[in-house]
Amino acid sequence: MRILAGCAIIAVTALVAAGVSALTSNAAPEMLAQPRPQPAAKPGDAIQPLPLIRADDAPLSAWEKRWWIDKTARLFRAGQGLSPQDDIERLSKLSKPEIVREFMDDPRFGDTVLDFNMYFLGFKIDDLKEDGAYAPSAYDFPNAISSAKALLTNGDYLKIFDLEGDYYPAPLNVTPSEEDLGPEDAKLTASQLREKAIGEFQARLKALRTLREGPNPMPAYAFCDKVGEVVDQQSEISAKLFRAFTDAEIFTIMRGGIPEFVFTALEKTVDDECEKPEAQVDTQRVVETINTVSTQVKSAFDAVLAFEPTKYEPSSVAEMKPIDRSAFPEGKKWVAFGLEQGTALANSSTNYNRKRAAYVLKRFFCDDLTPVGFEDPAEHVSGAHGSQTSCYACHYKLDPMAGFFRNLGALFGDASSTPDIVFDDLASMDRKTYQATWSAPPGSGRAWNVGYVRSPRWPEQNSYGENLGDLSKIIHEAPEAKRCLMKRLTEYMLGESQTVDGGYLDSLTKSFEQEASENSSVALKNAMLRIVQTDSFQTRNPDPQQCYDYAPGTRPENRPPCRVAYILEKNCVSCHSGKDFLNTLDLSKWIASPDGKGKTFPHLTTKNAQIPASQTLEQIANRVSSSDLKIRMPKNKPMSSQERQELFLWVQKELAKVKD
Amino acid sequence: MARFPIIVAALALLAAPPAHAAAAQFKGLSVISKELSARIAPEEGPIELDRYMPADGLDDLVGTWAAFGTEHKFQNGQPNAVNMVLLRLTFAGFAQSLAQSCKSPQLLLNDSFFDTLEALCTWPSDEAKNEQVLTAFWLGIMGYNAPESEFAVWRDFVLGTYGEKPALEAIEGMTLALMLNPYFLLEQ
Numbered sequence: 001m002r003i004l005a006g007c008a009i010i011a012v013t014a015l016v017a018a019g020v021s022a023l024t025s026n027a028a029p030e031m032l033a034q035p036r037p038q039p040a041a042k043p044g045d046a047i048q049p050l051p052l053i054r055a056d057d058a059p060l061s062a063w064e065k066r067w068w069i070d071k072t073a074r075l076f077r078a079g080q081g082l083s084p085q086d087d088i089e090r091l092s093k094l095s096k097p098e099i100v101r102e103f104m105d106d107p108r109f110g111d112t113v114l115d116f117n118m119y120f121l122g123f124k125i126d127d128l129k130e131d132g133a134y135a136p137s138a139y140d141f142p143n144a145i146s147s148a149k150a151l152l153t154n155g156d157y158l159k160i161f162d163l164e165g166d167y168y169p170a171p172l173n174v175t176p177s178e179e180d181l182g183p184e185d186a187k188l189t190a191s192q193l194r195e196k197a198i199g200e201f202q203a204r205l206k207a208l209r210t211l212r213e214g215p216n217p218m219p220a221y222a223f224c225d226k227v228g229e230v231v232d233q234q235s236e237i238s239a240k241l242f243r244a245f246t247d248a249e250i251f252t253i254m255r256g257g258i259p260e261f262v263f264t265a266l267e268k269t270v271d272d273e274c275e276k277p278e279a280q281v282d283t284q285r286v287v288e289t290i291n292t293v294s295t296q297v298k299s300a301f302d303a304v305l306a307f308e309p310t311k312y313e314p315s316s317v318a319e320m321k322p323i324d325r326s327a328f329p330e331g332k333k334w335v336a337f338g339l340e341q342g343t344a345l346a347n348s349s350t351n352y353n354r355k356r357a358a359y360v361l362k363r364f365f366c367d368d369l370t371p372v373g374f375e376d377p378a379e380h381v382s383g384a385h386g387s388q389t390s391c392y393a394c395h396y397k398l399d400p401m402a403g404f405f406r407n408l409g410a411l412f413g414d415a416s417s418t419p420d421i422v423f424d425d426l427a428s429m430d431r432k433t434y435q436a437t438w439s440a441p442p443g444s445g446r447a448w449n450v451g452y453v454r455s456p457r458w459p460e461q462n463s464y465g466e467n468l469g470d471l472s473k474i475i476h477e478a479p480e481a482k483r484c485l486m487k488r489l490t491e492y493m494l495g496e497s498q499t500v501d502g503g504y505l506d507s508l509t510k511s512f513e514q515e516a517s518e519n520s521s522v523a524l525k526n527a528m529l530r531i532v533q534t535d536s537f538q539t540r541n542p543d544p545q546q547c548y549d550y551a552p553g554t555r556p557e558n559r560p561p562c563r564v565a566y567i568l569e570k571n572c573v574s575c576h577s578g579k580d581f582l583n584t585l586d587l588s589k590w591i592a593s594p595d596g597k598g599k600t601f602p603h604l605t606t607k608n609a610q611i612p613a614s615q616t617l618e619q620i621a622n623r624v625s626s627s628d629l630k631i632r633m634p635k636n637k638p639m640s641s642q643e644r645q646e647l648f649l650w651v652q653k654e655l656a657k658v659k660d
Numbered sequence: 661m662a663r664f665p666i667i668v669a670a671l672a673l674l675a676a677p678p679a680h681a682a683a684a685q686f687k688g689l690s691v692i693s694k695e696l697s698a699r700i701a702p703e704e705g706p707i708e709l710d711r712y713m714p715a716d717g718l719d720d721l722v723g724t725w726a727a728f729g730t731e732h733k734f735q736n737g738q739p740n741a742v743n744m745v746l747l748r749l750t751f752a753g754f755a756q757s758l759a760q761s762c763k764s765p766q767l768l769l770n771d772s773f774f775d776t777l778e779a780l781c782t783w784p785s786d787e788a789k790n791e792q793v794l795t796a797f798w799l800g801i802m803g804y805n806a807p808e809s810e811f812a813v814w815r816d817f818v819l820g821t822y823g824e825k826p827a828l829e830a831i832e833g834m835t836l837a838l839m840l841n842p843y844f845l846l847e848q
Contacts, residue, residue, distance in 0.1 A: 067804035079694035081803055083703075084772040122731035126690040126724055344730040359730060495847060496734070497685075540807060541684070541848055 047503075048552045049511040052526055053097055054533045065092055067540075069099055072532050075493060076103035078111035078128065100529050110317030113151050113524075117144035117160055120488045122363050123340060134314065136248060139170040140338035148317045150521060157520040160485075161364065161475040163468045166322035167255070167334045171309040173246045181243065190244070191308055197244035198301045201259065204230065204237060205294045212287050220281035224274035227266055227286060234263045249304075251339045251411065256328030258300045262293045296329055303327035335412045335468065342411035346424035352437060353402035360401055364475050365452070366484035369394045370645035373627040375457035375638075393627070396456045397641070400464075403438035403450030404471040452478065455638060480642065482516070483509045486527060493531045497544040500536065502566030502643070503551035560590040560601065564650045567643045571634045585616070597658045613658045621651045684846040685737030688723030689713075689750070692844070700800045705768035712753030713746065722746050737847070748840065755835035759828045773800045783827035789819060801835060806843035814838065 060068055066082075069091050074081040082088060091099055103109065111128050118124045121141055128138045139145070145168045147160035159165065176190050185193055211218040211226055218226070230237065238259050242250050254260065269289040273281050303324040306312065314320045325331030337345065345356045361367040371393035409415035410424045421431045440446040451464035452474050463474040475481045486509045490500045508527060515523035531537060535548035542548060547562030559565040568576075568587045576587040586602040593600040593613040600613035623633040625648055633639075687695075689709045697706035710719045720726060723737035736743060757766040762781035769777065776796040782788045798811050814837060822830035838844060 061808075063804065063808040067807075070804045074695065079691060080698040081695050083698040084770055085703075124725050124732050126688060127694075344727070355730065 047506045047510045049514055050504075050507045050530050050552065052511075052529065054530075057096070057533055060538070062092065068096070068532075068538060071537075072096075072099060073103055075532070076100070076112050076528075077106055077108040078115060080108060096533060097529060100532060104525055104528075107316045107318065110148055110152050113148040114138065114144055114317050116489065116492050117141065117147055119492050120144075120160065120363065120485065121341075122359070132315070134170070134320075136170050137340060139168055139320075140248075140340045141336070142167045142322075142334070142338060143336040145317065145320055146322075149320065151524060152318050154519060154521045157524045158476060158516065161472055161481060163336045163472045163475075164333045165336060167252065167325065168320050169252045169304075169307050169323050170248065171312045171314075172249060172304070172307045174309055176244060185243070191310070193244040194305070194308075197241050198305075201237065201241045202294065202297060205262070205290055205297065209287060209290050209294070212283055217283070220278045220283050221274070223283055223286065224270060224281065227290075228270050228274070231263050231267045231270060234259075248339050251342070252323070253300070253304060255330070255334065255413065256300055256323075256325070257330030258297065258328065261329040262297060265289050265293050299327040300329075330414060333414070333468075335408065335414070337412040339411070343424075345412075347405070347408075347410070348423050348425040349427040349429055351423075352399070353405040353408075354395075354398050356405045357398045357401035360404075360471070361397065364484060365478065365480045366487055366642050367397070367480075368645060369398065370649060372625040372641070372644045372648045373632060375455050375627070375629065375632065392456075397453040400438070400449055400451045400453045400462075403448055404465065404468055406435045406438055406450070407467070454641065458638065461638060479509075479513070480640065482513055483642075486512055489524075489527055490531060490536075493528065494534070494536045494542075495544070498536055498542060499545055499547055499563050501547040501550050501554075501562045502564075502646075503554055503569070504534075504547070504549045506566070507551040558589055560587070561650070564647050567647050571637070571639045571643060571647075575635065593658070598654075600658075614655065617651050617655045617658065621648060621655065624648050624651070684842070684848060685734065686723035686739060686743065686747070686845055687847050688725075688734070688737065689719045690724070695803065696801065699803055700769055700773040702768055702770045707754075707767065709750055709754060712750040712757070714749050718746055722750075739846075747845065748836075751836055751839040752832075755832045755839065758835050759831040762827055762831065772796075776800060777831075780831055781827050783822070783830045784824055788827070789823075791815075794818070797834070798838065801838045802841065802844055805848075806841060810841065810843060814841075 066088060069088070070081045073086070091102075094102070115124060115128055118138075118141055121144055123137070123141060125135060125137050128134060143160050143162050143165060146162065146166055147157050149155070150159050151157045172194065173190050176185075176188075176193050181193075185196070188196065208227055208230060211223055217223075241259060245253065266289060269286045273283075273286055307323070312321070325334055341359075345359050347353050347356060358369060361369060371390065373393055374396050405412075407414065407416040407421075409418075409422045410426070415421045415431060419431060420428045421434050422428045438448050438450050440449040446464055448464075448466050450466060451462050452471075454461040454463075463478065465471055465474055483505065487500075487505060490498070490505065490508070494500065508530060511530065512523045512527050515526055536542055539548060545561075545563075547556070550556055551566075556562070556565075560568060572587045576585045584604045584606075589602050590599050591602055594610045595612045597613060600610075600616055603611040603616040605611055620633075623631060624644055626632045629636070693707055693709045696709070701707045713719055721736050722743045724735060725732050726735050728735060758777070760766050761769070761777060773796075776793060779790070779793045780788050780797060787793070794815050795811065798814065802810075814834075817837065818830070818834045822833050825833075
């Protein structure tokens, strides 16, 4: 609280958290009167999976089939369409699934998957390869690589959801990046310079050790001073070592705890031993520490030097190899956020990891944080937080998500065992104080107010956790994340601007989920096969506003516009259709508006007159985004935040249309 | 360069933009280079169209994935006056190189496209105007990006406009006409 005192969010969070605890701990009488939500929305029960091979796929003319083959080739071979090496005559005779399988067996398919994975993570680049070698950024997203590699061997494609795991450094630099190298250094090749710099670093440690060797070892205090000197020169010694490496390489080495670990260990022995009277100083212990760190340094640099470009030059994703994490002092948990994400998703002493949280919500859950209100949990407490509700509309989920990163400092570096946390803006703060921001209120049954929060009112819908491992698990289990993956896959394959019917997307996701429970790589490949058979993919110049593909059994006539038709069916039509008690508003149909301005939903006044589109739309916008439970739709039912945002944005767009 | 206005006018007739061109974006030079390379270049020597840009670094202006806020987004893909001019200059440079290849090698080409170009270099001979040669040339540059009907329109345009012109001018003109076709340029 210290730093953010005065920040409205924290106050609101505390207030609301209190409300939440009242809900969970003792059944507040007022709450019993509230209708309970439906058992945590289990979408999917009514959703039908898609067949793998489309039965109603109309045959294409010879020319159009070649167009399809070329387009599919480009998609699955990382941009490379048909070339004279391809036997187009032979390919034309194969069925579409046969063609797809053939392209998926091409080594270039690994690049497509890596490219898509980077798209999913929000960091796609134009060219994975430059002059035949992978671009440096292609190595910057380790979970994208792990997952692409897994896919090639039918392993676990969903490693894309792992926020910790292996790390895949690029081959070491061929030309030293430092500009003002000394004249001696400038004569060396990059590889020679590395050897020299590492050698100097090791020599520095060895020199310390030799002081206590031989018949006349240096006296204890003098020895202590020498070790202390090395500790004091940490930044000079590190800079000297790093002159042989690029930023990306330094990032990798430091992530592994080198050379920080050396200085920390030395400092600790010096502190422990050298304060004692000289006769009691255990110099042997100091020497042993020097030996231990020397061995560790050697093993770490052996692991680094395995990436010498003479030995390592991957030409396909299959050939990319992880660094030996066990060779590093901090190798156990290697965070999947690389240098570019580390830089782009910088944290500060005021940001409280919210940038990182917004990133996770957007990329893994497809939640863009459009403010559409929230189920107000504290209403019965005092109705107190009036003006702050607008902030809470985003922050109720942003702040708990941010908590997963509370142990990570600058560049996502591990700070879980340091007293202070250092941020990317180089400010620092007492770690315990900082983390107290996320302490769960007493009685909540949790230590931390950290998690993927779907609803502040109905905590049983939320997924709580403590660390990045938990977050990975939550992403793996969340239906939203798999749907998000499928959504991005359609965007990647059909174009970002192409509207895809929500029902189709749910069916695609359902198929993916079913198949992924056995093998997620097969599931992803099958999803891709399904998408190249869609009408969206097979129509030239598709209209981006139109939907071409639907869930099995859907009849699109008379339906509201396809961007929202399915969302309305799923969340609203059970109460608002012609047949039901609320027959004044029918959200299942789409008719001409009485004022002649476009189309609208059937919506009648008590006198059976049709209400103008602008009024209906305004009411919908209000009903969907209000935090007042008496007004908020769907009435006393949960609705996914993603769908709510989509509906809200669509209504805003329609409103703009009818208003001008 | 004086020919430009004629070509552009012809293009307006030639390539009725796809119905939803307004929403369509440029593919970007790197995507186009990769596509083109697969069709006409040998594997070891891909074509890099950014070489023909009037200056370095301008490829960012014709559709590229670049940092935007905390993430990457496809930027400058929406056709506008600036990127249209840049693309035209770039393609004109490439078309010229390709035509000049009739006189002296300018580009690494794969065997099958080399043969096609060799035949075209005899323009306006009958051999060059042969339907097969023109189809092979069209497919080399355009692939199957455009519907079959577009080929017929282009062929008639080429035979009409360049029927009696010297080879270099004809090849340059027909290449440029192909590359400025929306089916070649736009994401679909």
